[in-house]
Every structure is written in C-alpha cells, then in structure tokens.
Amino acid sequence: MLSATGSPTVYPEEKAEDLLGPLQEKLCACIQCGTCTASCRNAHLMDFTPRRLWRLVLMGQTEEIFHSKTFALCSACYYCTLRCPRGLPLTDAMNLLKQLGAKKDVAGYRPNARFYGSFLDSVRRHGRINEVEFMRRYFILMKNPAIPIKFTPLGIRLLRKKKISMLPNKRKPEYPLDQFFQRVEKLENQQ
Amino acid sequence: MKYLYYPGCxxxxxxxxYDISTRALFDVLGIELxxxxxxxCCGASAAEAQSELLSIALPARxxxxxxxxxxSIGDILVPCSACYLNLRRAAEETRKDPDLLARVNQVLEPEGLKLQGQKRVRHLLDVLSNDIGAMGLAEHIHTTMARYLVAPYYGCQCLRPYVVFDDPEAPTSMEPLILATGAGVHGWHMATKCCGxxxxxxxxEVAQKMVAAILSGARGADAIVTVCPMCQVNLEGYQGRISRSAHRDLxxxxxxxxQFLGLAMGIDRRALSLEMNLSNLSAFF
Known part of the structure; x- marks a missing residue:
C-alpha cells in the first residue's frame, strides 16, 4: 500500500504486533550487543545498522523499518547468524523483512522484490531458471532503460561463450511448477 | 562409490x-555421479525473500x-553453494520441525512424492576434502602446478550458517587439495568475505566494491579458485569495470x-571447459 509519492504509508488496518509478531518472537532475546553490525560487510551503507533495526522491530516501529534501506542491503552472508551470542536466526529475520517488504510493495525494496519475483516467475513456468527470460522480465518491470544497458557488456560476453541464448531452447526439459506454487500459496494463506 | 548429483540451474x-569440469574430475576419480x-530449482536467494514455505518446499521437492x-546410491553431492544451503536447510529444518515436514509433504503429495529425511546433502568441497582427500587426489596428479600461487575463495553459504565440514570463519579445507597439485596457497583475509x-x-555499485576488496586481497596470487557459481561470476564478470573504478588493474x-584440480590431473583443457570462463586464463594454457 503506497501513497502518491511512492513512500509506504502506515498500515492502519494492521497493528504492528500482527505484522511483526513472528519476527519479534525470533528476536526477543536480543541484548543489543552489536556483534551483528560489526560482522556485516554492508553495515556502513545502511541507514539503520542491523542492531538498531532489531530494536525497531521489538519496538514495533513499522514506519522506520520499512523506510530503511537495511534489509534490502543484506546479501545473506550469514556472518551475523553465525556470531550472534544469543544464537538468534538473524539472516532469517532479514528474510522475513524482505518477505514483508515484497508483500507491502515498499518503495525502497521494490527493485529487490521485482528481481526475486521475476526469478520465481521463470521457475514457476519451467521448473528451472531460464536466465534470459528472467532478466528480460526484470528489465520490463523496472521500466528503466539504464538497467539493461549496464548489463549489455556482460550479456554479450555470455552470448559469445554460448552460455545463454536469446532463442528458446526446445531441447531443455520442462518441469512446470504452477500447481506446486498454487498449493504452497493455498497452504500459506490458511495459516 | 556413487553420489546422487544435483547440478542446479x-x-x-x-x-x-563448473558442471562439465566436476563431471570430468569424478570420471577420472572413478566415482559415478x-x-x-x-x-x-532450489529457490536460490529468491524464494526465501518471498515465502518461507516455498523456500523449504522447493528444495524439498x-x-x-x-x-x-x-x-543404493549414497549422499547428494551439490557443487553450487546456494543450492547446497537450500537443500541442506530443507533437510535440517524438516527434521527439527515435524509440523513443517507435514506441510511440505502436503505440497508434495499430489505429485506422488514424500520427504522422509533419509538423504544427506553434501557440498562438493566437503566430498573432495573428506571422502577423497589430498591423498586420494595425489595418485591421479600428473602435472605439477608448482609455478602457481593460488588464493582459495570459499565465500559464504558452503560454510555458514550450517557448520559442517570446515571452520566457518577460518576455513582450510581447500589448502591440502591445492598443495597436492604442487601449487602454493596464497594466505589472505578475504577467503570468506561475501562477494555481494x-x-x-x-x-x-555496492557489490562491485565488495568484489574490488576481494580482488585486491588476492594481489600477488596467480589465480583465485572458487566453489560457487555466484562467487565465480561476480569475481570474474566485472573485472574491467572494477579496475577502472579502483584506478588499478585488478x-x-x-x-x-x-578446473584447477583437473589441470593437475592431466585432464584435457577442453574437457574442463577452460575456454568458457569470463576471466583471462591464458596463464593456464
């Protein structure tokens, strides 16, 4: 849900506990030691460090959390999870924020959500990723010609090496997973 | 010896x-894949960012x-670190959580599939270093690689969060394998730092800086060896652009x-597909 300016609005129909409840449960033993921040390769680029983000989650500060760039910058290296002295599943917590960011169509997370969404669309159709189809879909969703232009040099090298092909490969086996995805969605909505 | 093989997308x-050279290597070792x-698809880093159940159910399939x-066939061998982590997570989480296992099986059942938790998921590096080992490799090594100094790059997801076959902060499992070829090991601090x-x-712009730090750390080495397709393409796909931004040749x-072990074992360069790499491998031709 978005305002006209593209920034996330408060979610009046949902209380912070409902939205963040499962996450607060995962993080309630956090002692704010900052080992996660010190272990994160991208912390210096984040507006809220991981430690501060966990505090915001526990305080139910939905606005600040979904305005922040923090979870969009997590590259899932698992250093924070490995080192957390409380043994908290911090990378999983980042994943939960990514899932919420995608569901709520949060502006700052939109490129990530579109990238992963395009990936899963291709998997849903073929069972295995079709790299060209997936990237083409991502470029279309992003509506920014500068993005495919940046990828062109690498794309040309991959084409020359015959690692990717612009033509559909008829010989490749297909394992459509549309019904599989539908079953997952149905089961998740039942919860 | 036989392994079930999950190549991944x-x-x-x-x-x-990576697929071609892995198969060529195991062929020479006399091990069937x-x-x-x-x-x-295992879901890569996409499923876990969209849906918790999908991120377990996809690899569980x-x-x-x-x-x-x-x-009759043993463990599942996985060369890609992201696939390895996703398959391993599905196996470990469904073992710990019977409710999750039941939900996953509800998704699988219409296809006639049922997960029971019988298979072990192993990374290629785990199998090479523990099941085959430097001694097992040594008898197949015909060409000395003594003129090369090699930087072993482990990345993240074969080491963390599941601590299985190596130290997740200071891994060493690649070193005996590299030394067995006669090559030297480049000592560095970037072996486990994320490629982005x-x-x-x-x-x-964020990830290229992360890779620049890794490539800078490897200066002095003749090559970096990897065990993950994501690490590989990030480290070799953008070297020109990264060198220009860093104002030095990286x-x-x-x-x-x-590929590297295969060269030492005398496997033909074409059978290792060295011409497919994006970085310049002329030093190895």
Missing part, C-alpha cells in the same frame, strides 16, 4: 563449465525425488576448483 547455464531425475531413487551475491544485479584468472 546455474550449472546448466552461466556456470556450465547419478543425476537426480527431474530435479527443479528435489530431496524427495532423490529419496525415491533408492538407498545477488546484490551484483540489484545494487551493482584483472585475475578465476577458476572453479575442479
């Missing part, structure tokens, strides 16, 4: 040389197929571990 596309029939192929993974596509050959 990258190894059919941008990382096909039996590909899992009709395996599907391939695990269940692997189980249906019988107990999918941020290279979403936030390239070009370096990047090889998959089985």
């Amino acid at each position: 990258s190894l059919e596309g941008t990382a096909m040389e 039996v590909e899992i029939d009709g395996w599907t 391939s695990l269940a197929i692997a189980e249906s192929m019988g107990t 993974a999918s941020l290279m596509n979403i936030k390239p 070009h370096l050959p990047i090889l998959y571990l089985p």
Whole structure:
C-alpha cells in the first residue's frame, strides 16, 4: 500500500504486533550487543545498522523499518547468524523483512522484490531458471532503460561463450511448477 | 562409490563449465555421479525473500525425488553453494520441525512424492576434502602446478550458517587439495568475505566494491579458485569495470576448483571447459 509519492504509508488496518509478531518472537532475546553490525560487510551503507533495526522491530516501529534501506542491503552472508551470542536466526529475520517488504510493495525494496519475483516467475513456468527470460522480465518491470544497458557488456560476453541464448531452447526439459506454487500459496494463506 | 548429483540451474547455464569440469574430475576419480531425475530449482536467494514455505518446499521437492531413487546410491553431492544451503536447510529444518515436514509433504503429495529425511546433502568441497582427500587426489596428479600461487575463495553459504565440514570463519579445507597439485596457497583475509551475491544485479555499485576488496586481497596470487557459481561470476564478470573504478588493474584468472584440480590431473583443457570462463586464463594454457 503506497501513497502518491511512492513512500509506504502506515498500515492502519494492521497493528504492528500482527505484522511483526513472528519476527519479534525470533528476536526477543536480543541484548543489543552489536556483534551483528560489526560482522556485516554492508553495515556502513545502511541507514539503520542491523542492531538498531532489531530494536525497531521489538519496538514495533513499522514506519522506520520499512523506510530503511537495511534489509534490502543484506546479501545473506550469514556472518551475523553465525556470531550472534544469543544464537538468534538473524539472516532469517532479514528474510522475513524482505518477505514483508515484497508483500507491502515498499518503495525502497521494490527493485529487490521485482528481481526475486521475476526469478520465481521463470521457475514457476519451467521448473528451472531460464536466465534470459528472467532478466528480460526484470528489465520490463523496472521500466528503466539504464538497467539493461549496464548489463549489455556482460550479456554479450555470455552470448559469445554460448552460455545463454536469446532463442528458446526446445531441447531443455520442462518441469512446470504452477500447481506446486498454487498449493504452497493455498497452504500459506490458511495459516 | 556413487553420489546422487544435483547440478542446479546455474550449472546448466552461466556456470556450465563448473558442471562439465566436476563431471570430468569424478570420471577420472572413478566415482559415478547419478543425476537426480527431474530435479527443479532450489529457490536460490529468491524464494526465501518471498515465502518461507516455498523456500523449504522447493528444495524439498528435489530431496524427495532423490529419496525415491533408492538407498543404493549414497549422499547428494551439490557443487553450487546456494543450492547446497537450500537443500541442506530443507533437510535440517524438516527434521527439527515435524509440523513443517507435514506441510511440505502436503505440497508434495499430489505429485506422488514424500520427504522422509533419509538423504544427506553434501557440498562438493566437503566430498573432495573428506571422502577423497589430498591423498586420494595425489595418485591421479600428473602435472605439477608448482609455478602457481593460488588464493582459495570459499565465500559464504558452503560454510555458514550450517557448520559442517570446515571452520566457518577460518576455513582450510581447500589448502591440502591445492598443495597436492604442487601449487602454493596464497594466505589472505578475504577467503570468506561475501562477494555481494545477488546484490551484483540489484545494487551493482555496492557489490562491485565488495568484489574490488576481494580482488585486491588476492594481489600477488596467480589465480583465485572458487566453489560457487555466484562467487565465480561476480569475481570474474566485472573485472574491467572494477579496475577502472579502483584506478588499478585488478584483472585475475578465476577458476572453479575442479578446473584447477583437473589441470593437475592431466585432464584435457577442453574437457574442463577452460575456454568458457569470463576471466583471462591464458596463464593456464
């Protein structure tokens, strides 16, 4: 849900506990030691460090959390999870924020959500990723010609090496997973 | 000895040389790799960012197929670190949580599949270093690689969060394998630092700085060896652009571990698909 300016609005129909409840449960033993921040390769680029983000989650500060760039910058290296002295599943917590960011169509997370969404669309159709189809879909969703232009040099090298092909490969086996995805969605909505 | 083999999507596309060289290596070692029939995508880093159940159910599908192929073939061997982590997570989380296992099986059941938790998921590096080992390799090594100094790059997801076969902060499992070829090991601090993974596509300016630090750390080495297709493409795909932004030449050959070991074992360069790599491997021709 978005305002006209593209920034996330408060979610009046949902209380912070409902939205963040499962996450607060995962993080309630956090002692704010900052080992996660010190272990994160991208912390210096984040507006809220991981430690501060966990505090915001526990305080139910939905606005600040979904305005922040923090979870969009997590590259899932698992250093924070490995080192957390409380043994908290911090990378999983980042994943939960990514899932919420995608569901709520949060502006700052939109490129990530579109990238992963395009990936899963291709998997849903073929069972295995079709790299060209997936990237083409991502470029279309992003509506920014500068993005495919940046990828062109690498794309040309991959084409020359015959690692990717612009033509559909008829010989490749297909394992459509549309019904599989539908079953997952149905089961998740039942919860 | 036989393994069930899960190549994963990258190894059919941008990382096909990882698949080709892994198969060539195991062929020489006399170990059979039996590909899992009709395996599907593990979900990569996309499923976990969209849906918790999907991120377990997708890899569980391939695990269940692997189980249906019988107990006569051993563990599941996975060369890609992201696939390895996803398959391993599905196996470990469903073992710990019977409710999750029941939900996953509800998704699998209409396809006639059922996950029971019988198979072990192993990374290629785990199998090479523990099941085969430097001694097992040594008898197949015909060409000394003594003129090369090699930087072992482990990345993240074969080491963390599941601590299985190596120290997740200071790994050493690649070193005996490299030393067995006669090559030297480049001592460095970037062996476990993240390459940026999918941020290279979403936030390239961030990930290219992460890779620049890794390539700078490898200066003095003749090559970096990798055990993950994501690490490989990030380390070798943007070297020109990264060198220009860093104002110094950071070009370096990047090889998959089985390619490097295969060279020492005298396997033909074409059978290792060295021409497929994006970095300049002329030092190895």
